[in-house]
Amino acid sequence: MNRARKLLVFGGIGLAAVGMLYGLHYSVFVEHQTLDQMGGSLATAFVSAAGRHMPEAHDAVNTYGAVKYDYVRQVDVHSHWIGLAMLMIVLGIVFDSVAFGERTRLWIALALLVGSAVFPLGVILQTASYGATFASALAITGSALVIVGLGAVAVGFMRQTV
């Protein structure tokens, strides 16, 4: 197994483990409370409006929005880490079919792995601080690396020979 394949397969396994552990931690310690808070705040908003307590109703709608903002990103991070990890492993198995030189393949593998790790990390940092520039920049850089890497892999698969 050459270095590029090792990087993708073992990096993918590591990333999948991180994604699963993160998901496990989130589902055991955070998710149920978050879902309760989300459903509860929406129901509270309507019940408050039925009682004509409009400020409370609007507060509850805002709470619902904030909790959902967090929830969507937490779930996205978990699923994207695992999904990208699975893609890395599958590509790692077949990476010798990418018709480029060994050095180019190593750079492509590195771009894919770093992008796959960094892009969801940027997303999760957005929950720590709403709309933080650093977090958004990290997510954009990560996704750009994955996009460039995948484009190169597609070209490599289409080519007949190195």
Place this chain on the structure above:
Amino acid sequence: MATTAIPANAAATFPAMGARRLLIFGGIALIAAGMLFGDIFAVFILHQNGGETGAALLAATQAVAAQDPSGVKEAFARIGNLMEDRGTKVDAHVHMIDAGYLALLLALIQPYVALSVSAKKGLAKVFLTGGVLLPVGIFLIHYVGLAYSPFPVIGWASILADSAGALLIVALIAEGWGFWNYLRGNRANPMEPELPADRGWERRTLLAGGTVLVLAGFLHGAIYAGVNLYEHEARETRILGAMLDAAAINQTGATAQLVNDYGMLQAEKAVNIAAHSHVIEFGLLAILLSFVQPYVFLQEKWKRRWVRVLLLGSVLLPLFVLLELKLGLIAGGIADLGGLMVIVALVGMLVGVLRYSGKLDAETENAS
């Protein structure tokens, strides 16, 4: 008439009732069944469920207008029930397909799993049993509920789903253990050969096409996150706030319009997420199916035909899911047709693999 373009060493990698053969058959069958279920769900349940959820939300706003908190709670209970109905069906669809993907992935890594032949075959059976029972259990959760359950919050269907999930986990841990043995230098005896090397048109097209599909899905996701996600989130809270204000002052028409706007927003989000996830999953499927091509015993033109049908269906479904809000039912119909094309191509390839197995087994029997 079948082609003779099967690699010479393919037979050695595909023994009768071996782990790899079980996982390839089971994996393709699970993916095809999961997709068929998804197509049926999209045609007969999804839109009706969305309509009923909208009606329940409207009932909640009417209860707000009537200053009836218990009516609000009843409407939310109804919404919760509808969301469970929809959610369990989506989960059954997704889990069946994902179990199929994992089965194909496990078929690929069999040479690197240092366990005995019988252990690998047993693990393949355990994995496939879990892969079938998990979505069945999830599907039944909504219908079985807590009937005859000895537990206060977990029903029999959940127990079935959790048990099936445990089977999958056990099988995956054991496969991981076999992989760990391989990394430590242990080798299975007899050692399963690697997949036959192949750079044929079908394989290259599926690999390149699959990667382009994943890339397209990733680009779409990036654009959605950059352009639409924050706007959708802001619009949702804005609509909900306005809906409550309108209901509180008995503006029936405005409230109904806002409920409609809310439904449209949910549909907008749903089609974007569905297009993003489906195009990536189809890309991954195409890449995984490229490994199976050496075992597809069909005429060259049929092998190529199924590859084209699969890739075309993989483009049509997500593209027309995205266009559903603009073109309505016509787009929905074309999207369903795309899904059907992928299913037909999968079944076509499965038939090719079955033919190859039959030929191989007959030759083995004649030789002995």
